[in-house]
Amino acid sequence: MSGPVDLLARLGASVRAGLADIGDAARLLLRLLALVPAALARFRLVADQIHFLGNHSLAIIGVSGLFVGFVLGLQGYYTLQRYGSGDALGLLVALSLVRELGPVVAALLFAGRAGTALTAEIGLMKSGEQLAAMEMMAVDPVRRVLAPRFVGGLIAMPLLAAVFSAVGIIGGWVVGVLLIGVDAGAFWSQMQGGVDVFKDVGNGVVKSILFGLTVTFVALRQGHACRPTPEGVARATTRTVVMASLAVLGLDFVLTALMFSI
Amino acid sequence: MQKSRNDVWVGLFVVIGVAALLFLALRAGNLMSLSFDPTYRISARFDNIGGLKSGAAVKSAGVVVGRVKAIDFDDKMFQARVDIEMQQRYAFPKDSSLKILTAGLLGEQYLGIEPGASEQNLVAGATITQTQSAIVLETLISQFLYSKAADASDAPAAK
Numbered sequence: 001m002s003g004p005v006d007l008l009a010r011l012g013a014s015v016r017a018g019l020a021d022i023g024d025a026a027r028l029l030l031r032l033l034a035l036v037p038a039a040l041a042r043f044r045l046v047a048d049q050i051h052f053l054g055n056h057s058l059a060i061i062g063v064s065g066l067f068v069g070f071v072l073g074l075q076g077y078y079t080l081q082r083y084g085s086g087d088a089l090g091l092l093v094a095l096s097l098v099r100e101l102g103p104v105v106a107a108l109l110f111a112g113r114a115g116t117a118l119t120a121e122i123g124l125m126k127s128g129e130q131l132a133a134m135e136m137m138a139v140d141p142v143r144r145v146l147a148p149r150f151v152g153g154l155i156a157m158p159l160l161a162a163v164f165s166a167v168g169i170i171g172g173w174v175v176g177v178l179l180i181g182v183d184a185g186a187f188w189s190q191m192q193g194g195v196d197v198f199k200d201v202g203n204g205v206v207k208s209i210l211f212g213l214t215v216t217f218v219a220l221r222q223g224h225a226c227r228p229t230p231e232g233v234a235r236a237t238t239r240t241v242v243m244a245s246l247a248v249l250g251l252d253f254v255l256t257a258l259m260f261s262i
Numbered sequence: 263m264q265k266s267r268n269d270v271w272v273g274l275f276v277v278i279g280v281a282a283l284l285f286l287a288l289r290a291g292n293l294m295s296l297s298f299d300p301t302y303r304i305s306a307r308f309d310n311i312g313g314l315k316s317g318a319a320v321k322s323a324g325v326v327v328g329r330v331k332a333i334d335f336d337d338k339m340f341q342a343r344v345d346i347e348m349q350q351r352y353a354f355p356k357d358s359s360l361k362i363l364t365a366g367l368l369g370e371q372y373l374g375i376e377p378g379a380s381e382q383n384l385v386a387g388a389t390i391t392q393t394q395s396a397i398v399l400e401t402l403i404s405q406f407l408y409s410k411a412a413d414a415s416d417a418p419a420a421k
Contacts, residue, residue: 047272055275094290159279166282169290188289193370197291205283 025221028142032217035147042148049152053114053216057160060113061106065164068101069093069171076172077180086180090187091194093172098195098204099260102165104252107211110157111244115219118149119240122223123233146220153219157212158205165204203259210255211248218244301347302386303331306360311342312396313371314362320346320373321363327352330373346373348384355380361394371396 039046076092122145125131131141169191176182195201219240226236311333320328328348336343348354357378364371384390 048268050275051268051272054279055271058275058278098286098290156275159276159282162279162282162286166285166290169286191290192292195291197287201283201286201291204286 021225024225028146028221028224029217031142032147032150032220035143036151036154038143039147039151045144045148046151046155049149050156052117053110053149053152054156054160057110057113057156058163060109061160061164062167064105064109065102065167066171068105068164069097069168069173070175072096072101072168073172073175073180077176077182086182087186088190089172089176089182090169090189090191093176094169094191094195095200097165097168097172098200100252100256102168103161103204103208103211104248106161106164106208107157107215107248108245110153110160110212111215111219111241111248114153114156115215115240115244116237118153118216118219119223119226119237120233122146122149122220123226123228123236126223126226127228127230127233129228142224146224150216150220153216154209154212157215158208161204161208161211203255207252207255207259210251214247214251215244218247300350301328302350302384303345303347304384304386304388304390305343305345306390306393307336307339307341307343308360308362308393308395309341310395310398311344312362312398314344314373314396315371318370318372320348320360320375322352322354322375322377327354327375344373353383354378356382356384356388357392358384358390359392359394360390362396364397 072093073089076096077086077089080086080088080092122131125141125145131145134141134144173184173187177184177187222236222240222243226232314330314333316330316333318330319326320330328346330344331347332345334343335341354375355378357380359376359378361374361376362371363374378392
């Protein structure tokens with residue numbers, strides 16, 4: 001007799017759980033944002049996190065950037081030379097990297113390389129009851145553990161995106177100028193003529209900061225809210241990659257529409 | 263000890279990141295070409311500006327001597343009014359003329375300034391009236407087609 005009523009109750013319960021989840025995440029985000037100055041005051045902890053999140057991601061970011069630049073050089077030239085404008089290759093490579101590919105691909109790699117590590121680390125701390133032990137000692141785990149990682153991610157991500165774009169442009173130059181033989185002067189002057197420092201480079205930096213916030217926050221939240229079991233940590237790590245990647249791609253569409261539409 | 267070694271690497275990472283940003287701004291972007299030289303502002307009227315955009319270069323003999331600052335439409339004269347910031351160190355005669363040129367076949371449009379013969383120079387607030395509009399490809403093609411059609415209809419009559 002409880003068929004439809006039961007279904008309705010389950011729907012209500014899942015909506016309530018979802019809303020509670022969103023509220024919980026929003027409160028954590030606000031707390032982390034409020035704790036940014038406090039974390040910056042103890043910069044030693046943040047510096048350790050920059051080392052962990054930034055330095056260790058530098059290799060994968062650099063190598064990926066180089067190859068993305070290579071491919072952009074080859075593929076861009078193939079398309080442009082059909083219209084007899086192979087000289088615009090530098091502009092194409094630089095604009096696509098600075099505006100879109102640099103921030104987005106760097107953020108996706110950052111989610112895979114650093115986000116997962118953050119989630120697993122905090123999830124294991126939770127399952128080892130280290131976070132609970134801190135609370136027992138009147139140490140706030142959000143302030144001591146989460147906030148430095150959050151700030152570290154916020155600082156590391158724009159720098160990584162800039163490295164990605166710069167290395168990518170060099171990759172495009174290697175393929176375009178050295179291998180294909182596009183005129184070096186045209187490559188750089190077209191690029192300088194078409195890339196605006198504030199509109200293109202500046203907006204790319206703003207994007208990468210927001211992506212850093214998104215990825216780091218999703219990773220911390222997943223680790224903080226995971227079930228304290230081996231399976232729970234594993235699931236949370238997977239969810240970090242899936243949710244952070246989707247969030248970055250969705251946010252990128254919104255930001256591009258806001259920043260670059262006329 | 264461990265801490266101080268970390269610090270070196272973190273510092274290196276930040277330096278690399280900032281260097282990459284500088285590279286993007288200076289080598290890939292146009293920060294170098296942003297000039298902070300003093301300028302004087304003049305304006306010009308065009309019948310048709312084609313695809314000219316604000317920020318486009320003003321060139322004389324191929325050298326950049328100014329930039330287009332703003333473009334708007336004058337509904338008294340039904341013409342486009344283009345505000346130009348010329349670099350202070352270059353003076354041009356009062357009767358100089360402007361024309362809209364295109365870099366390459368599909369390139370960006372820019373203004374070319376042809377010096378005139380007057381003894382007096384352009385001053386801030388002056389208006390250049392001798393201008394040549396942008397060449398609109400569609401107009402050229404339609405003129406060409408009409409003249410072809412006219413030729414074709416003339417030919418049988420002449421026979």
